[in-house]
Amino acid sequence: MAGLWYEEFEVGRVFEHEWTRTITEADNKWFSLLTMNTQPVHIDNAAAARSVWKRPLVNSLFTLGLMVGMSVNDTTFGTTIANLGMSDVKFPHPLFEGDTIRIRTTVLAKRESKSRPGEGIVTLRHEALNQDGAVCGICDRQALMMMRPQKAG
Numbered sequence: 001m002a003g004l005w006y007e008e009f010e011v012g013r014v015f016e017h018e019w020t021r022t023i024t025e026a027d028n029k030w031f032s033l034l035t036m037n038t039q040p041v042h043i044d045n046a047a048a049a050r051s052v053w054k055r056p057l058v059n060s061l062f063t064l065g066l067m068v069g070m071s072v073n074d075t076t077f078g079t080t081i082a083n084l085g086m087s088d089v090k091f092p093h094p095l096f097e098g099d100t101i102r103i104r105t106t107v108l109a110k111r112e113s114k115s116r117p118g119e120g121i122v123t124l125r126h127e128a129l130n131q132d133g134a135v136c137g138i139c140d141r142q143a144l145m146m147m148r149p150q151k152a153g
Contacts, residue, residue, distance in 0.1 A: 002077055002078050002079065003072070003073075003074075003075055003076040003077035003078050003079035003080060004075060004076070004079060004145075005079055005145070005146060005147060005148040006079075006110065006112075006119065006120035006122065006145040006146060006147045006148070007120075007147060007148050008148075009075075009107050009110050009122045009145070010107060011107050011108065011109060011110060012106070012107060013106070013107045014104060014105070014106050014107075015071065015074050015075060015104065015105040015106075016102075016104055017070055017071055017073075017074055017102065017103045017104065017105065018074075019070045019073070019102070019103070020100050020101065020102045021066060021070060021100065021101055021102075022098065022099070022100040023058050023062070023066075023095065023096075023097060023098070023099055023100075023101065024097060024098075025056070025097045025098075027058075027062065027097075028042060028043075028056060028058050028059055028062065028097050029042065029043050029056075031059050031061070031062040031065075032059045032062075035059075035061065037059060037061070039059075041053065041056065041057045042056060042057060042058075042059050043056075053094060053096070055096055055097070056096065056097050057094055057095070057096065058094075058095035058096060058097065058099070060091050060137070063091065063095055063101075063128055063136060063137045064086070064089060064137065064139055066101060066103070066128065067103055067126040067127070067128045067137050067139050068083075068086075068126060068139070068141060070101075070102075070103040071103050071105045071124070071126055074105070075105060075124065076143055076145065079145055079146045080143050080144065080145055080146070081119060081143075081144040081145065081146060082143070082144045083141060083142070083143055083144075084121065084142040084143065084144055085141070085142050086139050086140065086141050086142075087139075087140045087142075088138065088139070088140045089137075089138070089139045089140075090137070090138045090139075091136060091137050091138075092135055092136070092137075092138065093130070093134040093135060093136045094136065095128070095130060095136045095137070099130045099131060099136075100130065100131040101128045101129060101130055101131075101136065102128075102129055103126055103127065103128055103129075104126070104127045104129065105124050105125065105126050105127075106124070106125045106127075107122065107123070107124060108123040108124065108125050108140065109122070109123040110122045110123070112147075113144065116144070118146070118147045119144055119145065119146060119147060120144075120145050120147060121142055121143070121144055121145070122142070122143050122145050123140060123141070123142050123143075124140070124141045124142075124143060125138065125139070125140050125141075126138070126139045126140075126141060
């Protein structure tokens with residue numbers, strides 16, 4: 001499905017995205033090491049076993065990336081110009097290697113751009129839920145979106 005034009009976003013609309021994703025050990029360790037995050041609770045099983053969690057904790061920035069990425073097909077695929085910012089990012093419940101997540105997106109607000117004709121700003125709240133329904137991540141994202149092209153006529 002192609003992304004939505006600015007005009008197609010309705011404040012209050014909720015998307016229960018179809019995609020799910022099981023987070024593997026390789027995902028967590030590779031992402032942590034690629035981003036040079038050497039926090040032992042992410043990359044060292046022995047250290048993680050001594051932590052409060054007793055096992056490796058999924059890197060929160062990987063969770064953030066999944067929250068946005070897993071929403072793209074239903075919302076912004078091919079119609080977004082840029083992410084303008086992310087705010088109110090929270091991780092209220094831990095995610096662990098082997099957990100499966102799904103994403104829910106709610107349209108919080110929208111407005112036409114004052115400086116860029118033919119474009120608008122949409123605020124989306126992304127939530128990551130694990131296999132038990134616990135909310136593991138929340139992020140409000142502002143996206144600059146294309147308006148539907150005007151037909152020549």
